[in-house]
Amino acid sequence: MGKKSRSSKKSKAANNGHSRVPLVSDITSNLSASSFTPPSFAAELPQPAEGWARELRKLEKELRDTHYQDAAIVLSAAKAARIMRQFDVLEKILTKAESKGVEIEDQKLWAQLNEDVAALKRVKTSVRSDSMKQIINGVMKEGMNVDKVAFEDSTFIGMNCLQFAATRGDVQLMEQFIKMGAALDFEASEMPYFSGIVQKPKECTALLLAVNGAITTRNVMSVVARGGMGGMGGRFGGGEARETYEGCVECAIQLVRLGADTSVTFQFPPGCENHPIYQTWHVWKLEGKSVRDVASLVGSDLFEKTVEEFSKMEHQIEHVNCRCGSRLPWKLCHAGKPTDPYYLADKNDEKGVSKVKWRYSPLAPCHCSTSHSRLVDPAETKKIHFKCCWDETAHREYYQCDKTSEIRVMARMANTPFHREALNSMNKIMQGKSEEEISKYMENAQQMMNDPEVVIASRCKIIREGGSLGMQTIVTGDNPCSKLCSWDSEVYAGIMETMDPDLSFCWKDVHWTLPKAELLKRVSEWNEALEQYCDNIGLNGSEREDIIKLHTASEYAPCGNVNCDKMETSVKQFKKCSRCFSVAYCSPACQKADWKYHKKNWCRPGTRERQTDGTPAGRTLQEMLANFG
Numbered sequence: 273m274g275k276k277s278r279s280s281k282k283s284k285a286a287n288n289g290h291s292r293v294p295l296v297s298d299i300t301s302n303l304s305a306s307s308f309t310p311p312s313f314a315a316e317l318p319q320p321a322e323g324w325a326r327e328l329r330k331l332e333k334e335l336r337d338t339h340y341q342d343a344a345i346v347l348s349a350a351k352a353a354r355i356m357r358q359f360d361v362l363e364k365i366l367t368k369a370e371s372k373g374v375e376i377e378d379q380k381l382w383a384q385l386n387e388d389v390a391a392l393k394r395v396k397t398s399v400r401s402d403s404m405k406q407i408i409n410g411v412m413k414e415g416m417n418v419d420k421v422a423f424e425d426s427t428f429i430g431m432n433c434l435q436f437a438a439t440r441g442d443v444q445l446m447e448q449f450i451k452m453g454a455a456l457d458f459e460a461s462e463m464p465y466f467s468g469i470v471q472k473p474k475e476c477t478a479l480l481l482a483v484n485g486a487i488t489t490r491n492v493m494s495v496v497a498r499g500g501m502g503g504m505g506g507r508f509g510g511g512e513a514r515e516t517y518e519g520c521v522e523c524a525i526q527l528v529r530l531g532a533d534t535s536v537t538f539q540f541p542p543g544c545e546n547h548p549i550y551q552t553w554h555v556w557k558l559e560g561k562s563v564r565d566v567a568s569l570v571g572s573d574l575f576e577k578t579v580e581e582f583s584k585m586e587h588q589i590e591h592v593n594c595r596c597g598s599r600l601p602w603k604l605c606h607a608g609k610p611t612d613p614y615y616l617a618d619k620n621d622e623k624g625v626s627k628v629k630w631r632y633s634p635l636a637p638c639h640c641s642t643s644h645s646r647l648v649d650p651a652e653t654k655k656i657h658f659k660c661c662w663d664e665t666a667h668r669e670y671y672q673c674d675k676t677s678e679i680r681v682m683a684r685m686a687n688t689p690f691h692r693e694a695l696n697s698m699n700k701i702m703q704g705k706s707e708e709e710i711s712k713y714m715e716n717a718q719q720m721m722n723d724p725e726v727v728i729a730s731r732c733k734i735i736r737e738g739g740s741l742g743m744q745t746i747v748t749g750d751n752p753c754s755k756l757c758s759w760d761s762e763v764y765a766g767i768m769e770t771m772d773p774d775l776s777f778c779w780k781d782v783h784w785t786l787p788k789a790e791l792l793k794r795v796s797e798w799n800e801a802l803e804q805y806c807d808n809i810g811l812n813g814s815e816r817e818d819i820i821k822l823h824t825a826s827e828y829a830p831c832g833n834v835n836c837d838k839m840e841t842s843v844k845q846f847k848k849c850s851r852c853f854s855v856a857y858c859s860p861a862c863q864k865a866d867w868k869y870h871k872k873n874w875c876r877p878g879t880r881e882r883q884t885d886g887t888p889a890g891r892t893l894q895e896m897l898a899n900f901g
Contacts, residue, residue: 350362407433427549438479457477470550476539485517806819829856832866
């Protein structure tokens with residue numbers, strides 16, 4: 273009897289051990305690196321000089337111009353759409369080409385492209401449901417904040433859109449929300465509660481919920497496979513369990529590749545430590561551990577490797593994915609030009625704020641067309657960001673804090689002949705200096721460029737002390753058509769100091785290169801700052817009226833011919849020089865009369881998308897040099 277008793281105790285201990293720590297080593301993810309890399313044929317194609325996003329846009333235009341009749345263009349566009357994972361565009365190309373009877377030589381590749389579209393449609397997702405289509409329309413067309421959209425769920429309550437998609441392992445839905453501008457690490461702590469069983473984890477993010485879903489589903493799958501839990505069904509058991517598990521793993525990997533914070537920790541919500549939903553947390557002792565710490569519990573070597581690699585800042589900045597859903601690094605996608613910045617690193621490690629702010633999604637609704645807009649007419653455009661205020665002509669860059677979902681705007685200016693002259697001046701100064709001296713000099717210059725307040729102070733110092741000469745140096749750039757040298761330099765500097773340092777700019781009345789949207793913003797902001805400046809110094813009566821009359825910004829530009837007094841009567845009325853796009857004239861006769869001077873001093877071959885120096889707030893080297901004196 274004693275032997276039987278010992279045997280029973282041993283069996284009981286084994287059973288207890290089995291129930292406490294399920295064996296899940298045999299449950300692993302089938303995802304491979306190929307799910308996150310371009311198709312195999314991409315390796316045979318040359319990398320476009322300006323990235324795949326602009327290449328696809330160019331090819332789409334060629335398709336329209338050729339009415340989808342050119343087989344070579346059709347195939348090139350289809351390849352580009354597949355590389356960019358723009359499956360809706362790819363399907364449109366395939367359908368139109370087939371309807372027009374275009375003959376494609378590479379039928380094997382053509383069949384594979386069709387299969388890729390069909391395979392995507394076979395994946396279970398909510399993104400094509402009517403309710404989701406309404407939400408997408410609300411965000412893209414009606415200014416709805418994608419981070420503040422609450423979702424009902426049968427598990428957790430108080431989730432926003434990205435958390436909902438990650439919890440369900442719905443990759444297509446998650447990437448759609450990120451395309452529309454969703455912040456990756458936004459906790460959404462004040463979301464309304466509709467339904468659900470228990471409060472979501474404290475200070476959780478979409479990445480933490482995706483990892484939690486993968487670990488939980490992996491655990492349940494193991495127990496169910498061994499006959500436990502009565503053959504549990506639903507998305508965390510039975511036939512759907514594997515699909516949910518793989519979806520959660522894919523969501524987690526892609527979130528890390530997009531730059532999500534892997535240091536976020538598992539924390540019980542208040543009073544929910546013993547809730548059955550959180551049983552897995554007790555089994556694996558997740559409380560207080562970070563996503564990085566529990567990566568091995570997900571069951572994916574690829575996830576562990578991705579977390580390890582992207583935890584290093586250098587690797588993250590080099591390889592972080594563009595937010596358009598292409599799964600390509602920014603520099604191969606929408607930030608393909610050398611002048612395309614895609615991240616902003618803060619020098620202050622402030623708690624609750626992302627240390628690195630990534631560029632706002634290129635496929636999200638542009639901020640100049642939403643409630644965030646400061647345009648005179650907010651409904652002026654409904655374009656996506658990439659087709660509106662992304663390129664160099666926009667003069668403003670939008671960066672997103674993934675923790676707060678706030679958008680930070682950085683202003684800059686186009687590279688003009690005056691800027692090029694400043695660069696030449698710096699090259700002369702650097703001649704004969706040692707490498708150590710040059711390195712120190714450039715380090716100081718870089719520090720200045722990263723501090724808007726220092727830059728504004730430097731500008732205003734030159735303007736105040738230099739008077740009309742200072743205005744000429746900083747503002748007019750020797751342009752004979754500018755009338756700003758007649759402005760009071762003290763008033764001009766005071767207006768600049770009244771504006772937000774991050775958005776402060778030098779107002780120029782010869783604003784031919786500014787696009788209409790940016791011009792209207794600057795006119796509004798300058799004139800608001802002018803009124804505020806007058807309030808700050810207590811100006812009233814006729815003196816105030818005189819100051820405002822002289823220093824008010826106008827959206828109408830003068831003719832580029834210095835001997836012509838005509839002004840525009842509507843915004844962007846005058847036509848630019850077709851060679852340099854930097855000067856506008858009221859008539860061909862004025863352009864012809866000014867050609868000798870214009871050709872010698874200003875006219876250099878350019879494009880409609882003017883190249884820029886990429887420095888925030890248009891900081892010129894001459895301004896920096898003045899501060900070193």
